[in-house]
Amino acid sequence: MAVPLRLASSRFFFPKPLHIFSFSFSFSTSSPSPPPIRVSLTDSVGRAVFATRPIPSGYLIHTAQPAVCHPSPSALHPVCYSCLSTLSQRSPFCSHHCHQRSKEYYDVEMKANWEDFDDYCRNRGLKYPFLVKRLACMIISGVAKSDSLDILQPATLTPEMIFEMEEGFTLLRNAFTKTLVSDEQIAFLTKQWYISVLARIRINAFRIELASGSYEDLLSSAFASVEAETAVGNAVYILPSFYNHDCDPNAHIIWIDSAEAKLKALRDIDEGEEMRICYIDASLNRDARRELLFRGFGFQCNCSRCLHGD
Numbered sequence: 554m555a556v557p558l559r560l561a562s563s564r565f566f567f568p569k570p571l572h573i574f575s576f577s578f579s580f581s582t583s584s585p586s587p588p589p590i591r592v593s594l595t596d597s598v599g600r601a602v603f604a605t606r607p608i609p610s611g612y613l614i615h616t617a618q619p620a621v622c623h624p625s626p627s628a629l630h631p632v633c634y635s636c637l638s639t640l641s642q643r644s645p646f647c648s649h650h651c652h653q654r655s656k657e658y659y660d661v662e663m664k665a666n667w668e669d670f671d672d673y674c675r676n677r678g679l680k681y682p683f684l685v686k687r688l689a690c691m692i693i694s695g696v697a698k699s700d701s702l703d704i705l706q707p708a709t710l711t712p713e714m715i716f717e718m719e720e721g722f723t724l725l726r727n728a729f730t731k732t733l734v735s736d737e738q739i740a741f742l743t744k745q746w747y748i749s750v751l752a753r754i755r756i757n758a759f760r761i762e763l764a765s766g767s768y769e770d771l772l773s774s775a776f777a778s779v780e781a782e783t784a785v786g787n788a789v790y791i792l793p794s795f796y797n798h799d800c801d802p803n804a805h806i807i808w809i810d811s812a813e814a815k816l817k818a819l820r821d822i823d824e825g826e827e828m829r830i831c832y833i834d835a836s837l838n839r840d841a842r843r844e845l846l847f848r849g850f851g852f853q854c855n856c857s858r859c860l861h862g863d
């Protein structure tokens with residue numbers, strides 16, 4: 554998903570929730586109480602996020618830590634291996650905390666030779682296999698489970714996509730088998746696992762752009778993402794992945810100084826209203842938006858703007 558750069562302002566239609574899921578997520582909010590949201594199944598767009606009370610414009614609905622993240626191979630500045638914040642020193646970590654948090658899987662990654670795998674990604678301009686590589690290192694080191702992304706919706710893949718993924722799988726597995734990692738530790742790393750994880754990443758990954766400006770201004774401004782700088786990496790989150798798309802969204806996601814996602818209300822939201830973010834540049838014309846959403850995410854957008862030909 555891309556960061557929305559320009560946003561329109563009219564309102565849109567909200568489907569009624571059918572069932573309420575009870576998920577246990579680790580997230581934090583701007584207040585000590587639980588975030589004012591629920592995830593429910595709709596009859597038109599699968600699962601969706603709904604407000605459980607009125608939410609004022611600019612409100613920080615909740616934050617979320619990535620399930621997995623990876624620096625962009627083309628980032629302009631070096632970023633922290635763990636949280637993607639900009640680095641001012643030579644160490645791969647911005648802080649002792651980030652080092653402690655990720656040293657187990659960093660060590661796994663550093664033991665392997667990634668030349669062939671990284672070349673495969675770079676030559677084809679692929680960024681998502683880096684997330685699979687990072688997730689595999691996290692699983693091997695015991696900090697993530699092999700089914701941690703199973704709850705997310707997968708993309709429908711063409712035979713050509715699967716063929717390209719098979720090569721990536723072979724290179725990833727080879728990189729691990731040539732290290733001291735045991736067969737038991739990589740038993741999860743099957744072709745089926747690799748393809749199924751990439752299918753989920755394709756639909757649910759966020760391209761992270763750190764917003765510029767002062768922290769307080771960004772937190773209080775509803776439109777903080779307008780001044781976003783270039784991408785520092787990609788990440789997959791669980792709860793933010795349940796937000797559907799709208800070409801005229803009422804919520805958005807921003808990153809201020811790290812990969813921690815902040816979900817904010819873009820305008821006043823009513824109790825029971827679905828909260829949607831924009832996956833693409835909302836300033837594009839209708840045909841361009843629909844083409845991008847279909848090619849990138851595999852769906853025909855049913856938002857009010859699209860349905861009204863705007």
Ligand SMILES: C[S@@+](CC[C@H](N)C(=O)[O-])C[C@H]1O[C@@H](n2cnc3c(N)ncnc32)[C@H](O)[C@@H]1O
Pocket residue numbers: 597598599600601705706756757794795796797798799850851852853854855856
């Ligand atoms: C990131 S997921 C959002 C959560 C998803 N509804 C679920 O159940 O996991 C993106 C998928 O939701 C559906 N979706 C999101 N926004 C939509 C929209 N505006 N119109 C139609 N389908 C949409 C599409 O199937 C899309 O591939």
